[in-house]
Amino acid sequence: MKNQNSFKNYPASQSWSGPKRQYDLIKELVIAIVVVAVLSIGLSALFSSPDERAVTMKSWATHNPIDLAQTAVGELAGTTTSAGYGAPYNQNGSGQSIAFISPQKWLGVRIPINSAQDLVIKPLATSNIPGATDLVSKWNSTSADQQIKWANDFAKAFDKDNALLSANNANVQNSDGKYGPVPAIVNDLLTMARSGALDGALTTSDSPLPTNFTKPLLFLADGGSYFSSIASKYHLQGSQWGVMNETGSWPGQSWLWLFSFWYQIPPFNSSPAGDLWVGLIMGVLTFALLLLPFIPILRRIPYWIPIHKLIWRNWYSDPDSKN
Amino acid sequence: MSISWTAKVRKSTLEKLPPDQLLPDTQPKYVASWIYTFGVLTIAAFVMLVASGLILTIKGPNWWHVSHLGHFINSIHLWNVELFFAFMVIHLWGKFWMAAWRGKRFATWATGIFAFIGSIVTAFTGYLIQTNFDSQWIATQAKDSFNSTGIGAIINPLNTGQAILLHVAMLPLILGLIVVVHIILVRRKGVVTPISNDHQYMEGKF
Numbered sequence: 001m002k003n004q005n006s007f008k009n010y011p012a013s014q015s016w017s018g019p020k021r022q023y024d025l026i027k028e029l030v031i032a033i034v035v036v037a038v039l040s041i042g043l044s045a046l047f048s049s050p051d052e053r054a055v056t057m058k059s060w061a062t063h064n065p066i067d068l069a070q071t072a073v074g075e076l077a078g079t080t081t082s083a084g085y086g087a088p089y090n091q092n093g094s095g096q097s098i099a100f101i102s103p104q105k106w107l108g109v110r111i112p113i114n115s116a117q118d119l120v121i122k123p124l125a126t127s128n129i130p131g132a133t134d135l136v137s138k139w140n141s142t143s144a145d146q147q148i149k150w151a152n153d154f155a156k157a158f159d160k161d162n163a164l165l166s167a168n169n170a171n172v173q174n175s176d177g178k179y180g181p182v183p184a185i186v187n188d189l190l191t192m193a194r195s196g197a198l199d200g201a202l203t204t205s206d207s208p209l210p211t212n213f214t215k216p217l218l219f220l221a222d223g224g225s226y227f228s229s230i231a232s233k234y235h236l237q238g239s240q241w242g243v244m245n246e247t248g249s250w251p252g253q254s255w256l257w258l259f260s261f262w263y264q265i266p267p268f269n270s271s272p273a274g275d276l277w278v279g280l281i282m283g284v285l286t287f288a289l290l291l292l293p294f295i296p297i298l299r300r301i302p303y304w305i306p307i308h309k310l311i312w313r314n315w316y317s318d319p320d321s322k323n
Numbered sequence: 324m325s326i327s328w329t330a331k332v333r334k335s336t337l338e339k340l341p342p343d344q345l346l347p348d349t350q351p352k353y354v355a356s357w358i359y360t361f362g363v364l365t366i367a368a369f370v371m372l373v374a375s376g377l378i379l380t381i382k383g384p385n386w387w388h389v390s391h392l393g394h395f396i397n398s399i400h401l402w403n404v405e406l407f408f409a410f411m412v413i414h415l416w417g418k419f420w421m422a423a424w425r426g427k428r429f430a431t432w433a434t435g436i437f438a439f440i441g442s443i444v445t446a447f448t449g450y451l452i453q454t455n456f457d458s459q460w461i462a463t464q465a466k467d468s469f470n471s472t473g474i475g476a477i478i479n480p481l482n483t484g485q486a487i488l489l490h491v492a493m494l495p496l497i498l499g500l501i502v503v504v505h506i507i508l509v510r511r512k513g514v515v516t517p518i519s520n521d522h523q524y525m526e527g528k529f
Contacts, residue, residue, distance in 0.1 A: 012426030012516045012524065016351040023350035025363075032360070032367035040371055040406060044398035051388060051397075052456040088476040096471040103473030110476040211484025213462075218481065221463040231460050238464060247457050250401075253450060255408045255443060275471035283472075290436045293424035303525065307420040308518040315353035315517055 019320045050248045052234070055227065057202065057216060061193035064226040066165050068193060069186050070158060071223045075115040076139075076182060077151035080222035083115035089218075090114065096273040098280070111214060116147070119219045120189060123201035129188045135181045142180065154179035154186075238263050258282070345510050353517050358421075361414040362509075368407035369502065373495065375400040380491050384454055404446055415439060423515045425524055431512055434505040441498040448490035451480055458483075 060068045074080040078092070086093030088110040095104030113119075125136045139147060157179070158164050164183075192198040202219065203210035220227045228237070236242035243260040246252030262268045262278040271277055292298050302308060315321050326334075378396050379387065387393035415435065418424075424432040450461050462480040469475035479485060518524060 012521045014426070016513055016516065019352040020349040021352045021355065022348065023354060024348060025346065028360070028363050029366065032363045033370055036364060036367040036371055036403070036406060040368075040399050040402040043402040043405075044395055047398070047402075049394065049398035049401040050455075050457065051394065051453070054455050054459055085470075088470055088479075104471055104475075107473040107476035111479055211487070212479075212482045213459075214479060214481040217459060217463050220459070221466075227460075227463075230456065234456075234460075236457070236460050236464075242460075242464065251405055253443075253446060255412065255446075273471070275468045279468060279472040286436075286440060290433060292419075293429050293432055299422065299424075300527065302420050302422040302518065303527075305420075306518070308422070311356050311358050311417065311421060312353055312517040312519070314355050316519060318352065320352060321517070321520065 047250070050246055050250045052247045055220065055230065056196070057193040057198040057219070058196045060220065060223070060226050061190055061198075065190055065194075066162050067224050067226045069165055069190060070155070071219065072120050072186050072189050073151055073155045073158060073182065074222065075119045075219070076121075076185070077148055077155050078116065079152075079155070080115055082113060082119070082218040082222050085113075096276040098273050098276055101276070101280070104276075113215070113218060115218070115222070116151075118205070118215055119202065119222075120185065122205060123192065123198055124185060124188055126201045127188060127192050127197065129191055131184070132188050135185050135188065138181045139185065146180070150180035150182045154182045239269070258285070340507065340511065345507075347510075351514060351516075353520075354514050358413075358417040359514075361410050361417060364410040365407060365414055366502070366506075368403050368410055369499075371403040372400065372407060373499075375403060376491070376495070384452060384487060388454070400449075404449065408442070408446070411439060411442065421515060422518060422524065425515055425518075425521060426512070428508075428512050428515060431505065431508040434501055434508060438498065438501045438505055441494065441501055445490065445494040445498050448486045448494060451486040452483060452490050454483065462486075 057068070071080065075083060078084065082089060084093045086095035087104045087108055090109060090113055095102060097105065121136055121139055124132050127133075142150075189198065192201065199216060200210075202216040203213060205215070206212060231237055231242065232240070234247040235245050236247070238260075241257075241260045241264065243263070244253050244256045259278065259282055262281060263274065268274045268277050288295065288298075309316060375396055379393070379400060382390075382393060387397040418432070418435065447461075447465075451458050451465075462483075465480040466475060469478060469480055478489070
């Protein structure tokens with residue numbers, strides 16, 4: 001591959017003029033389709049496929065209301081992952097960068113998310129719970145500093161004493177006005193979630209026929225334990241090679257093994273720019289695979305490790321191959 | 324009198340892809356190894372993926388959650404994804420050990436790599452549109468990877484509607500076109516010569 005002109009004298013680039021054999025390509029394709037059809041139908045009959053039901057705000061509020069309540073307070077306080085994420089959701093974080101490389105920042109805010117407003121206040125504003133609109137008005141008419149103080153103070157109190165959430169009715173206890181409207185907002189949000197109304201409110205803000213689940217999924221991912229504990233149960237966490245796993249014992253995207261591998265080793269498994277590092281490494285490796293025929297050492301490996309002798313063993317033992 | 328554009332295209336196509344080169348009924352005698360079957364097996368799995376995917380498309384994204392037949396078709400789709408990648412990876416490794424890029428076949432190699440990357444992206448969007456817990460979790464995990472590289476500003480894994488359109492309408496079409504170009508290049512260039520018969524490669528000239 002050193003010089004295109006030299007291909008004129010390179011037999012491998014010219015049509016084969018040696019001995020030939022009969023070969024029916026169409027018959028081979030038809031047989032292959034039949035074999036693969038039988039194989040895949042057989043595997044499906046034997047092993048089926050996984051389908052663990054999607055989680056919802058309703059299931060979250062039912063199975064782990066404390067986690068939902070704490071996450072909602074975090075959204076109001078601006079302390080959750082989405083609240084401080086940066087691009088493409090907001091400007092509250094710098095995003096991942098390595099030296100001067102920060103594509104996250106370069107592309108800017110494209111999917112605007114204000115976690116307090118979009119995940120808590122605006123959904124609550126759609127509620128018909130008595131008094132909910134007054135809570136929204138009170139929150140919105142308060143200074144940002146006061147909002148954050150209320151939410152942070154309540155978050156601390158809640159962390160110390162989960163009993164603020166009544167075990168009997170899963171309602172947040174009234175706290176004598178120390179935390180402004182925050183306990184009541186969380187109360188009403190829990191009520192909405194338990195009824196299923198929060199699922200609708202989070203997805204229908206852009207269109208009454210939802211296809212975009214960015215808001216509920218960001219809310220779930222902000223959560224402390226409910227969503228991630230289910231993932232742990234199915235071995236789907238990043239530290240469990242989760243990218244290439246599937247729920248249950250079914251095979252997943254095993255072809256992502258190399259991508260997943262980098263997340264298991266330092267420094268990538270603890271770097272704040274781990275995703276960017278892995279993305280760049282995989283980009284370079286993919287480019288190297290594409291250009292492998294031009295990379296001096298790599299393109300000689302098939303010569304040094306002659307597996308081709310196994311592949312073409314019939315041909316190499318044929319007297320015609322010597323001519 | 325100038326030749327019409329149509330005649331020019333026909334003439335050029337027949338010159339570059341004569342029917343006996345596009346669909347030959349003979350192959351060089353060295354084309355006799357199990358490794359040659361994995362390319363066509365990959366195509367066969369792709370055909371099955373399109374067929375099962377079309378049924379799932381016609382019935383809509385929620386059908387397989389509520390119908391035994393739908394679940395079975397989904398299983399066929401899933402197992403063909405697994406078979407498709409297994410066949411393709413063996414095919415790719417086979418072509419590597421055959422140094423199949425030799426003899427002006429870089430375009431064939433490159434389209435194969437594009438098909439490999441395109442398949443990974445297409446499969447990934449398929450996992451995003453399962454509309455179950457797995458797809459929810461994959462979407463929330465993938466967002467950080469997408470966002471960190473800037474891709475997330477354009478393709479949002481949390482937007483299920485976008486993923487459905489990519490997986491069903493756009494990506495299979497692009498992948499199908501890449502595969503067609505790849506197959507045409509294989510037919511145009513012919514099957515690569517065995518390494519031991521390629522004296523220039525053996526001597527390190529290529």
